[in-house]
Each structure stands twice: as C-alpha cells, then as structure tokens.
Amino acid sequence: MKPVFLVIGAGAGIGGETAKCFAKAGYHSVLCRRSDEAGLDRLVAEIQGEGGSASGHILNAIEPDVIEDLVAEVEATVGPIGTALYNLGAQIGDRALGATDYKSFEMGWRLGTFGLFRLASVLFPYMEARGSGTLLVTSATAAVRGNAGQHSHAAAMGGRRMLCQTLNAEFSPKGIHVAHVLIDGAVDAPDTLGKMLGPEAFSRLRETRGNEHDGLMLPDKIAETYLHLAQQHRSVWTHEADLRAFSDVAWWNR
Secondary structure: OOOEEEEEOOOOOHHHHHHHHHHHOOOEEEEEEOOOHHHHHHHHHHHHHOOOEEEEEEOOOOOOOHHHHHHHHHHHHOOOEEEEEEOOOOOOOOEOHHHOOHHHHHHHHHHHHHHHHHHHHHHHHHHHHHOOEEEEEEEEHHHOOOOOOEHHHHHHHHHHHHHHHHHHHHHHHHOEEEEEEEEOOOEOOOOOHHHHHOHHHHHHHHHHHOHHHOOOEOHHHHHHHHHHHHOOOHHHOOOEEEEOOOOOOOHHHO
C-alpha cells in the first residue's frame, strides 16, 4: 500500500506542485480544492499520466464537518495519511480597519487558523496511534510581521504559527512532525498571485522578476523542500522553515 499524502488547498501553485512531487516519490496524493473541478481533474490526470497515483475532491473547508469527513473517508478507503499539507490561504486583501467588517475578519481566522485546528484534531489521533506522521503548513510573512491593512491576514497567520508551535509541543514527543513553512516572497502561481494581480500585471512581473531571473519563488522548488521536510529523520526535525528568493530582502530587514 502506498503512503498517502493529503493536500488541502491543491491549486496550480504550491499545492498542486507538491501533490505531483509526492506522487513521484511514491505517495498516493489526495488533492482537495474549493472550486474548478476541471482544473482539479487536469492535475489528477497529469499525475496519473506520469505514472503516479492520485485522486481529487472538491470541498469547501470552512463548511462544518467537511475536513473531518474527508480525513475519515481517506483513512478508511485510500489508506493511512502519512503526510498532510494545509495550504489554504487567508488573504482578503488590503483593508483599513474601518473597511474590515466582522465577517471578513472571521473568514481569515476560519481559513488561516480554525481549519488547521480542525485538521489536526481529526488527523492526529490516527497518527498518534501509528506513532508517526507529518503535518506541513504553508504560511506567510504576515505570521511574523503585521502590516497596515492586513488586520485579518496577520491575525490569522500569526495564530497559524502559534498553533503549529503548540501542536509541536504536544505531539512531537509522540512522533508527529509539524513544520510551519513561512513563504517570504512572491510565488510564481497563476491561481493565487496571478488572480490577485490580473493577467497583464502578472505577465509583466514574470518578465521582470520571474523566468530566468529566479526572483519569483517557484512552486515546484517549494514542493521539493516540503518533500525533504516530510522525509527528515526525527533526530533533526525542522519545525519552522523560512523560504524566499535569493534576490529578496528578508522580512526582518524590510
């Protein structure tokens, strides 16, 4: 039986590339995303076409019981989840305090922090019974620095980072590895940055900083880091990683 890799937030960027990377390494990748079933089917077909094993689910992770039911279904019908990636963003855009209504702020928390808590709550009992498992968590610069207009996002990502620390404190001695990965820079991902900027601005950014310039973070290279984290020996676990392009200034110097 193949080990199972579950990714919640499997778009065409980090989530999809990591699913492909793990499938190439011998995992069965379970890809989950909120919308674009045709895009999800293309990712699954691409993995299968390259000889990998994968399946897909359309789900809205903020709905009650969806994450819980998903984990139970995968464990029962696909196999034990050895590694999971929580890759949902919580960015609602720059909004001044007066323009950030309660619903928008809560949405950031539900995506950024509560969803991760729900995943750990349902998945960790399985992993604890087996004595092993890895939870990878994609995070952002907002987890360590709050900028103007980022009230919801910074609160959600800061909570995400602290939750990873508390989970590690409780479950690392039980054999469960939690890795919080801070993505400190722009990712060359059409599903996220491309939609935020629009096609023309995204194309210009790729021309000036992407492609051969290596100034945009490449999702397939981030995926290689995730695979490395999942395969680390427990004597040298990384609990927090900090990734950025070589030409970017680190968050603590900006």
